[in-house]
Amino acid sequence: MTAVSVFGAGSWGTALALLMARNGHSVALWGRQPEHIAKLAAARCNERYLPGFNFPDNLRVLADLAEAVRFAEVLIVAVPSHAFRSFLTNLTPHLSPKSKIAWATKGLELQSGKLLHQVIEDVLGPEIPAAVLSGPSFARDLAANLPTAVTVASRRIGFAKMLAGLLHNNRFRAYTTDDIIGVQLGGATKNVLAIAAGVADGLGFGANSRAALITRGLAEMMRLGLAMGGKPETFMGLAGVGDLILTCTDNQSRNRRFGLGLGKGLPRDQIVAEIGQEIEGIVTTKVIHQLAQNLGIEMPITEQTYKILYENLAPLDAVNNLLLREQKSETLAC
Ligand SMILES: NC(=O)C1=CN([C@@H]2O[C@H](COP(=O)(O)OP(=O)(O)OC[C@H]3O[C@@H](n4cnc5c(N)ncnc54)[C@H](O)[C@@H]3O)[C@@H](O)[C@H]2O)C=CC1
Numbered sequence: 001m002t003a004v005s006v007f008g009a010g011s012w013g014t015a016l017a018l019l020m021a022r023n024g025h026s027v028a029l030w031g032r033q034p035e036h037i038a039k040l041a042a043a044r045c046n047e048r049y050l051p052g053f054n055f056p057d058n059l060r061v062l063a064d065l066a067e068a069v070r071f072a073e074v075l076i077v078a079v080p081s082h083a084f085r086s087f088l089t090n091l092t093p094h095l096s097p098k099s100k101i102a103w104a105t106k107g108l109e110l111q112s113g114k115l116l117h118q119v120i121e122d123v124l125g126p127e128i129p130a131a132v133l134s135g136p137s138f139a140r141d142l143a144a145n146l147p148t149a150v151t152v153a154s155r156r157i158g159f160a161k162m163l164a165g166l167l168h169n170n171r172f173r174a175y176t177t178d179d180i181i182g183v184q185l186g187g188a189t190k191n192v193l194a195i196a197a198g199v200a201d202g203l204g205f206g207a208n209s210r211a212a213l214i215t216r217g218l219a220e221m222m223r224l225g226l227a228m229g230g231k232p233e234t235f236m237g238l239a240g241v242g243d244l245i246l247t248c249t250d251n252q253s254r255n256r257r258f259g260l261g262l263g264k265g266l267p268r269d270q271i272v273a274e275i276g277q278e279i280e281g282i283v284t285t286k287v288i289h290q291l292a293q294n295l296g297i298e299m300p301i302t303e304q305t306y307k308i309l310y311e312n313l314a315p316l317d318a319v320n321n322l323l324l325r326e327q328k329s330e331t332l333a334c
Pocket residue numbers: 008009010011012013031032033049078079080081083086087104105106107137138139140276277278280
């Protein structure tokens with residue numbers, strides 16, 4: 001039995017806390033809004049973000065950050081990417097020399113384009129053991145105990161194995177790797193491509209288009225990921241193509257649903273309000289587009305998604321721009 005604290009009481013933080021509590025660990029789930037945490041404590045369930053799944057007795061909820069950090073040496077962050085640096089800054093004064101940090105956030109830092117392990121190094125220094133969890137894993141499927149497999153990446157493989165051990169059970173497989181860059185870029189890029197897949201489906205383009213988009217999207221993910229130091233096998237694994245397929249094809253994905261709404265011509269504010277949860281791909285589209293430009297990498301689907309989101313390009317015109325590109329070789333190098 002290990003003590004673990006999970007930070008971020010949204011759908012993903014709650015699902016991870018449930019998983020580890022069901023595995024018999026002693027788990028604290030921290031949220032920043034005391035009134036939200038009070039509701040969780042009273043209902044023993046997260047009715048706002050993950051309704052229908054009762055908390056076991058060994059899952060406690062906390063609104064006090066210092067108490068949640070004191071509770072465990074293993075800390076897992078599941079706040080959205082836009083809050084990542086400020087959250088770490090708040091965390092810093094409470095850390096002990098034994099603290100180890102992991103994150104399940106999928107995204108990059110908007111202002112700097114940094115990967116989140118770089119943000120950790122900036123704020124907490126290079127010495128703290130750090131690992132990322134990613135892969136095809138909807139919160140609701142996990143909470144419902146449906147079979148799931150993910151990747152845990154750390155440059156300290158011992159910490160990756162320890163974290164994987166906390167998560168692993170006979171319905172949840174956690175694989176390990178040292179490719180912290182590839183795993184993060186897979187998780188970030190797939191959200192952009194899921195918006196694009198949603199747009200295509202919202203326009204009524206059907207199955208052939210979806211499969212083409214996923215496949216060409218994978219080529220984009222790999223071009224960027226390899227240029228930034230990720231390993232090819234990571235993009236062919238759970239955190240790459242695995243999560244790409246999941247998020248592009250199932251309507252549990254908020255990024256895909258956002259794209260679906262855009263493709264149907266619904267107003268952006270209405271779609272965002274109806275989803276009512278984090279849509280990481282909106283900001284990530286901007287960051288990845290900027291990275292691709294800086295590195296001179298061709299990412300046409302990302303580029304057209306960027307134009308829909310930030311330059312008011314009509315979805316149908318974006319698709320036509322893709323289809324009217326000159327004929328190409330299918331190889332990765334383009
Ligand atoms: N929901 C899912 O199925 C999965 C989500 N993720 C990732 O997990 C991360 C969190 O997303 P979800 O839990 O799904 O979003 P959500 O919308 O369900 O919940 C977001 C939570 O973050 C909290 N939050 C927002 N700003 C904060 C701040 N400044 N400080 C502390 N907490 C803050 C909110 O209060 C809320 O509790 C995202 O990066 C997402 O991509 C990864 C895998 C699966």
